[in-house]
Amino acid sequence: MKFKKKIKSRVKDLREKLGLTQQQLADEVGVSRQTIYYLEKGNYNPSLTLSFKLTEIFHTTLDNIFYQEPIIKELLEGKSLADLKEVAEDVNINLEKLASLSEIDDEELTSSFNENLLIKISNNLGINFEDLFEKEVED
């Protein structure tokens, strides 16, 4: 069992550190300003060449610009405590275990959650299981 992840970026911080505007950065890497805007907003999956160009401009590695985060993390962080308590009650686990989903890695996920439980949690969060988790492909 694996978390589905989305790409987050620190482009905004790095850009501001260099004192560039979105338009200036866009011109440097040869994309439109909107692309930079969406990239900073975190909803954009850039191409690899664009990513590499950003590393050149920011003089840093890919890991310092982009990082992956489980989709469920943002989802859980966006919920109120009351909502989370309700979800935990509905699926019969304690709140700590539910909250731990935003901390643990794929290995821990496999060992401490089974598929049925995760399906239940996803449904209670109002999202498809497939959008949050994926099954591992066997060799």
Added chain:
Amino acid sequence: MSKSEQSFMGTISRKYAKKQIFKTILGYFLFYASWIILTFWLLYFFEPTFLYAWFLWIMIFSVALPFVVVLVSAIWYYNRYVKMFSFEILDNDIIIQHGVFNRIRATIPYSRIQNINITNGVFDRMYKVFTVKIETAGSSAAAASAKSGIARPEGYIPGLIDPNIIEEKIKERLTKYSAIPSGLEDKIFKPEELAFDNFISYILSKMREGEYLQTTIKEMREKSQISAANLAEKVGVPLQTIKYLEEGRYNPSLALAYRIAEVLHCKIEDLFKLV
């Protein structure tokens, strides 16, 4: 946005019909030229008297009559072909509708387009038309050409007076949609969106010449003894994508690069280098 704003409909020129009819007539006469030469040769050397009497009738029945039949059906067929042929350039794909007897509707997603060739052959030049061939990383067309030896790409648009219009329209689509990244409403990217993103970056990198992604996927994969098919399955893309990646023909999305790096237990920088 209405549908008319999104799509571009096109038809082909009647000149294509004229060209094909001319080719048919030419082909017919080339075929019968040998027959007529043979007939005259027989007459000259053997002088078979019965042939003199029947020669006119033989000519009429074996050459002239079939010719009329062929000509009439060719005129009908090619005019109808031109009338029935239409193509439509949409946001995500090109739709080509053609066929006189069997109506065929082919949908070519941009993500599968490998290249667009504009050809202008000898007959094309006579009639001042162009043929646009849209080659895809397709299975059926490639397999069929391997079998028959005749390669006809999936997207075949003959008889265009201004072929650049197709190129322009596709570029228009690309610039329009490269400005607005795909999958904004969804936080989770679907494979086809990734593929479209790939195509945009591929075209853009082609336009900005000189950029090239060097990759060691193949070496890394072989080191950890993972087959291309297995890697494709693990990262959830078609095998063809891995093959293109290994050949350095594809600019993957960052998400795809991350997945590959994860499976091969290395960093993206170990796998790709921009040169």
